[in-house]
Amino acid sequence: MIPLLWFSYLPWTAFALTVTIPSSPEKAVPVISRSLISLSIEQDRWPEWVGTSSKNSFFLNTLDNINKLTGAPPNIRIGANSEDKTNFAYDIEYAEDIFPAPTAIVPYPEALNITVGNGFYQIAQHLPRGTHVTWGVPLGPLNVTAAVLEAKAIMNAFDSPGCKAAGVTLDYLEIGNEADLYANNGFRKSYTSSQYVQEWTALATNISEAVGLSKTGTKFLVGSFAGSSSKTTGFSPQAIYSENVLASDPGSLIAAFSEHHYSGSFCAGNGGLLSDLMTKATIRSNLTIYQTDVIATRGEGLDYILGETNSYACHGAPGVSNTAGAAIWALDYALFAPQIGISKVFFHVGIGFKYSLIQPVALNRSILDGSPLSTPLPPHVQPPYYAAIIAAELRGSKDKVQISEIAINDTQVAGYAAFEGGELVRAVFINSKAFLQGNTNRSSVHLDLVFTGKGPETMTIKRLAIGHADDASGLTWGGQTYETESGKVQGKLSLQSKRVKEGVDISETEVVLLNFAGVH
Numbered sequence: 001m002i003p004l005l006w007f008s009y010l011p012w013t014a015f016a017l018t019v020t021i022p023s024s025p026e027k028a029v030p031v032i033s034r035s036l037i038s039l040s041i042e043q044d045r046w047p048e049w050v051g052t053s054s055k056n057s058f059f060l061n062t063l064d065n066i067n068k069l070t071g072a073p074p075n076i077r078i079g080a081n082s083e084d085k086t087n088f089a090y091d092i093e094y095a096e097d098i099f100p101a102p103t104a105i106v107p108y109p110e111a112l113n114i115t116v117g118n119g120f121y122q123i124a125q126h127l128p129r130g131t132h133v134t135w136g137v138p139l140g141p142l143n144v145t146a147a148v149l150e151a152k153a154i155m156n157a158f159d160s161p162g163c164k165a166a167g168v169t170l171d172y173l174e175i176g177n178e179a180d181l182y183a184n185n186g187f188r189k190s191y192t193s194s195q196y197v198q199e200w201t202a203l204a205t206n207i208s209e210a211v212g213l214s215k216t217g218t219k220f221l222v223g224s225f226a227g228s229s230s231k232t233t234g235f236s237p238q239a240i241y242s243e244n245v246l247a248s249d250p251g252s253l254i255a256a257f258s259e260h261h262y263s264g265s266f267c268a269g270n271g272g273l274l275s276d277l278m279t280k281a282t283i284r285s286n287l288t289i290y291q292t293d294v295i296a297t298r299g300e301g302l303d304y305i306l307g308e309t310n311s312y313a314c315h316g317a318p319g320v321s322n323t324a325g326a327a328i329w330a331l332d333y334a335l336f337a338p339q340i341g342i343s344k345v346f347f348h349v350g351i352g353f354k355y356s357l358i359q360p361v362a363l364n365r366s367i368l369d370g371s372p373l374s375t376p377l378p379p380h381v382q383p384p385y386y387a388a389i390i391a392a393e394l395r396g397s398k399d400k401v402q403i404s405e406i407a408i409n410d411t412q413v414a415g416y417a418a419f420e421g422g423e424l425v426r427a428v429f430i431n432s433k434a435f436l437q438g439n440t441n442r443s444s445v446h447l448d449l450v451f452t453g454k455g456p457e458t459m460t461i462k463r464l465a466i467g468h469a470d471d472a473s474g475l476t477w478g479g480q481t482y483e484t485e486s487g488k489v490q491g492k493l494s495l496q497s498k499r500v501k502e503g504v505d506i507s508e509t510e511v512v513l514l515n516f517a518g519v520h
């Protein structure tokens with residue numbers, strides 16, 4: 001009995017890995033935007049996100065946390081599915097929505113019909129100073145009057161003293177959401193990319209003339225497709241470029257292509273497994289499918305973004321999208337994206353959506369099955385919010401920070417190195433093996449660190465502590481929590497200092513950030 005007992009107390013260290021970290025960036029290491037992790041907001045409930053007569057301080061605090069780490073708040077896109085269901089009326093102050101009944105699969109359904117007034121756009125002035133905004137107007141209903149009225153109200157709001165004083169600017173107007181699905185969702189009987197290009201060009205001409213777009217700093221972004229054929233047939237950037245979307249007058253004002261992507265869908269109530277979502281190989285294969293689209297887009301001199309993305313479409317899968325494992329997924333996903341030339345990743349959020357990084361208002365029903373909650377759940381961050389914080393900390397606030405993936409020959413450990421002025425400053429490692437509730441024997445990988453050139457001698461280690469991959473709360477980052485009433489960080493910061501030659505252990509479902517700067 002004694003040897004068995006003794007054995008069960010042994011730490012469950014499965015194996016050691018030697019990891020070679022570049023001491024300086026190899027050629028073509030991407031420069032990372034301060035707003036790499038940005039947000040796409042479902043626009044039906046936008047006024048609740050930011051606040052109307054007064055600001056929603058909880059939401060703004062969650063943006064300010066990131067601002068403090070990188071020197072810029074996340075970019076904000078407002079629109080999505082509800083953008084195509086929005087009309088404008090002067091006599092409405094903010095917005096009037098008509099919602100369908102909630103269901104167990106969709107506890108927080110999107111509005112069927114939204115009518116907005118000038119105030120809906122004006123409240124963008126509540127966003128943090130320096131916020132760059134993208135706003136969508138409808139293409140689905142082909143109501144030119146509605147789209148032009150909305151575009152005028154948007155441009156007036158950003159040209160107002162309120163937004164100017166707040167330092168909030170409009171980067172892009174988007175026209176239509178996921179037009180590649182219009183033939184399936186009732187907007188059209190059938191639809192091709194050449195019809196899209198023709199309709200987009202006509203509507204963009206009306207809009208750009210009505211608002212004098214060429215005389216402003218605002219551009220169009222194009223695409224916002226749900227998928228891509230990556231060919232000149234079907235819907236893709238290649239198709240619309242070959243159909244001359246860039247050639248018209250408004251086409252010359254296009255500055256970016258936006259792609260939407262989800263790893264799977266919960267639309268029919270069947271989600272994937274958390275352990276699959278987190279898998280290093282499928283995170284990469286979900287993104288590398290866009291490699292040729294990125295090259296085609298950059299070849300036209302345009303930026304390429306994931307303008308709307310998250311784990312599972314239709315607001316997320318319960319017990320998957322809202323969990324700590326989704327934070328692991330989101331971090332690796334967002335850091336891998338720029339490795340193939342995607343400049344920003346806009347995580348889609350909505351009130352009560354399972355995959356939201358943030359729940360900005362109190363909730364009355366369960367996000368998992370719509371059942372009533374006896375006491376409302378106050379505003380809070382969900383686990384994937386920690387991915388935004390960690391990516392921001394890895395990026396830091398200096399100009400022109402570069403981040404490269406560290407080549408690691410392992411199916412569960414990924415790593416990225418950050419360089420400031422060509423010098424290695426930080427590295428993050430992600431162990432994406434799912435340690436689920438009920439699992440025993442959490443394994444740990446020992447990383448031995450070697451460098452291509454002169455390496456640092458000491459480091460501090462900061463850990464994302466997670467009980468289980470399927471926990472929906474209770475994460476800590478360096479001993480601190482963001483799961484607070486205000487959305488601001490609380491608790492005592494806890495870091496370990498170590499000699500680099502000792503290496504670092506990383507257990508299943510864990511993230512470690514190594515800081516080499518200032519500890520030489």
Ligand SMILES: *[C@@H]1O[C@H](CO)[C@@H](O)[C@H](O)[C@H]1NC(C)=O
Nearest residue numbers: 004007008009012439440441
């Ligand atoms: C976990 O560890 C115990 C004690 O070493 C061992 O008996 C058991 O088989 C292990 N379980 C798994 C699933 O590996």
Ligand SMILES: *[C@@H]1O[C@H](CO)[C@@H](O)[C@H](O)[C@H]1NC(C)=O
Nearest residue numbers: 087096097098112113114115
């Ligand atoms: C949307 O709601 C507005 C205001 O209630 C109404 O005038 C309009 O007819 C509705 N549109 C649709 C398509 O239901």
Ligand SMILES: *[C@@H]1O[C@H](CO)[C@@H](O)[C@H](O)[C@H]1NC(C)=O
Nearest residue numbers: 144145146148202205206210
């Ligand atoms: C849109 O442009 C067309 C062509 O110039 C014009 O006939 C039409 O009146 C415009 N519609 C609106 C609502 O501005």
Ligand SMILES: *[C@@H]1O[C@H](CO)[C@@H](O)[C@H](O)[C@H]1NC(C)=O
Nearest residue numbers: 087088089143144145146149
């Ligand atoms: C188009 O939008 C305008 C402006 O709100 C509205 O008056 C009109 O009824 C809409 N047309 C249709 C066909 O819905």
Ligand SMILES: *[C@@H]1O[C@H](CO)[C@@H](O)[C@H](O)[C@H]1NC(C)=O
Nearest residue numbers: 263264272276277282285286
């Ligand atoms: C994306 O990820 C999901 C979940 O791991 C996987 O089922 C799917 O096959 C992946 N898609 C691609 C294109 O790799």
Ligand SMILES: *[C@@H]1O[C@H](CO)[C@@H](O)[C@H](O)[C@H]1NC(C)=O
Nearest residue numbers: 351352361362363364365376
């Ligand atoms: C919660 O219920 C109150 C009262 O019915 C309502 O005003 C509020 O909008 C609800 N909150 C959410 C997030 O649905």
Ligand SMILES: *[C@@H]1O[C@H](CO)[C@@H](O)[C@H](O)[C@H]1NC(C)=O
Nearest residue numbers: 015017018407408409410411
């Ligand atoms: C990667 O690891 C596998 C399995 O441990 C090994 O067979 C293979 O040779 C390694 N490849 C490289 C490039 O090191």
